[in-house]
Amino acid sequence: MDYAFTHNAQQLTVRSLHRCANDLPVSLFSSESVKSLSLYRLKPAPTWDLPSLTTLYLDDVTFNGDEGIGHISKCANLKNLTLHRCYMSGAHIATVFDICLPELINLTLEEGMFFENGLNVFAPKLENLTVIDWETVHLQSISKLVSLVYKGFCSGLLQIFSFGLCYLEKVDICICNPCYKEEKIDDHNLVDLLRLIQNAKYITLNLDLIQLIFSFRELILHQPSPFANLKHLKVYPHYPFSSVQQTMPIEVKNYFLDSSPCATFTMVSYEEMKAVEHATSAQKYMVDLQMLLEQEKIKCETNKAHINWSNASMEENMNEQGETQIDEEKLVKHEMSRIRKYWKAISARIDQGEVSIGRIFFALAVIESPLKKLPAPTYDRIQERFSSLRAEAYNVIKLIMDGMKIKCDGKQGCSSVCLHELTTP
Template sequence: MKYAVRTSSLSHKWEHVWTALPHLNFNCSAFRSKSIFSEFVNDTLSHRNNDIKLTGIELTFKGAATASSVIKKSVNYAYMHNVTKLSVKWVTKKYIQFPQELFSSHTLKHFTLATNVQSYLLCKTSCVPKLAWDFPVLETLILKNIRLGDEGDESLDLFSKCVNLKDLTLHQCCMKGLNILNIYASQLSDLTITQSLSLPNVFDVIAPQLKNVTASVKGTIDRFPVSFDTLRLATEGFDHLAEVNLSLLKPHYNRERFVPVLLDLFQTFRNAKTLIIDTAIIETLSLSPNRLSERSPFNELNSLRINMAPLNQKEYIASMLTQVISNYLLENSPDVTFIMDLPQDQLKRSRDRVDMETMANKVPKLKAEKDNKHLMPKGRCPHPEAMPT
């Protein structure tokens, strides 16, 4: 926005161009001081041509007091002019709390809220209102580095008034000490919960239209010394799942404790058509083969993809795949397409290290494709005992 104003000063023909921009981007890093930035925002909003439809505003602030006042003015202006897209990022080293005015709009469709607050500050108290947010037409909500709820809260219901919400992302959020986070969204199709600093005891999810889930199974910060954070879902069922993508940040100790967590998640996501997991999940499951004796919950799986990025040279991935995939994950999915994604620098090493003939005793051969993927063509997955020795 600052450079748009500068450009307007180059010619009389452009003099009022900056007043007619449909999208405003205010970034405090382009100004020498917060007071100059605040003055610039006020001047821009007061001189803008209100006959031109305002579609979106991006706000990036530093500090606390100045940012709070600027946010209120900018947001009030945006909502008054029926903005549909809003992005707010608060850059500060101090504890912050977003103003109540930010969480009510009947025209907003896409909302991103982010901070860069360090984890020890996020774990204090909620930086957003704990009442249901009033966004009746909101479709996309992205929360990054946000503290949700306070320690000791029994439940938190933020999204029940977002009746048109279709895409929800919680990235690097902190929910330490919260018992239940309710996600009630009848139109929700995409849910992302990744790299959470701390997870609630339970996500209570009612989303009958949910199609795609991307989630980290473990929180990034263990509750020292004995407790830990894991992804737990309470749900009435997901009947329309298309793709589930799960990752597990490798635990430093007692990895076996995540096996029942993973099995519960597999049961929850049993209707998925595509399952994506990483090698940390494969490793963890292989530590407790006796827990995999129960029948696989996946009856509709069409594709299984394994992200090989965390692969270590010393790991025997072939034997782990043999046990976990053939005996459990693929048991009820004879026509599954199996894909292993390899990073470029590990492709040649993987070709050299994985003994394909050994793996063929349990699973179909994998062939290396030019796009750095190992594919198993569609076809019946032979039972290990039915294959020739």
């Protein structure tokens, strides 16, 4: 990390296997060169000074009240922000926090089930918004939004906006079945929702929302269609996806298309949605495997350097003992103690290597499971990348095994020297 800062790195990714921030240098959050920063399973530092930062990705990050999340607003040039599965420390759970980012263009909020705080976002230049399972959000001064992706409950979507979106072009809304949350939807909620997306050109909805509209057909469907700009309507199955044959009520279809006679309509099948789901899973798991391989490469290099240092130190100690007369009994005890430590270190390294190799094989198997379920064209496209990644995985496994062999050879050599010293008069 010090190397990155001394060489003015512009893109930096920091991942921890456990949630901790005590070992992070202050320089991580104080850099004039870093433009893209990704943090995984970490706690942000109490002070931020990142004037050049334009892209920030936080995954599984724990905030400590306004001292953490409030510092995002200090990144005045931030254009891309992603908060994925973020948490707030217990003492601040009931608080509402503000984020003010005047240059923000892309905002993604995902899996905020454990982020129970309200989040007010002021981003007047925001163009693309993705909100997935993150309900406690409210946007202010959002007038230029072009793309909206939302997955969650209807009430959560209505809380985000309190106004129409005249520049909205693309909408993808997946409304969870209200019975999952015992959510009560009235006619005013539904009218507000339709008014929110009425200017969009490309609309994608799930059947849960379509059936919700159909349940209020006496009130809504007799009104003129407000979707005069619509070019394409896509509808996909219930979420979670069901294999039961599903159809689009003709009344709702006409309600969307009547004011746009040139608009096209697509009903996505269950098989197509499952293929998308499997492809997304496979690609996500491949990203995870790539990061795992990078970590193992670093560990191999670190272990190799440690072995070289240990062997050099061992030879130096042997030479020093050869020049110094030591009591024979003490020498025997000393050398036997060192032999035990050597073989204990070997066992530990072998155990670590087995765990690492096991994790890689498991990651490969996890990828292959959804990959086998893909249709031919999609399978061929992803399989090419997976084959390359698998070859890299086997190379890393070979590095790990070579490291284990070097460790054993080195320790056996040192042990032989120790035994030789003990048995030589």
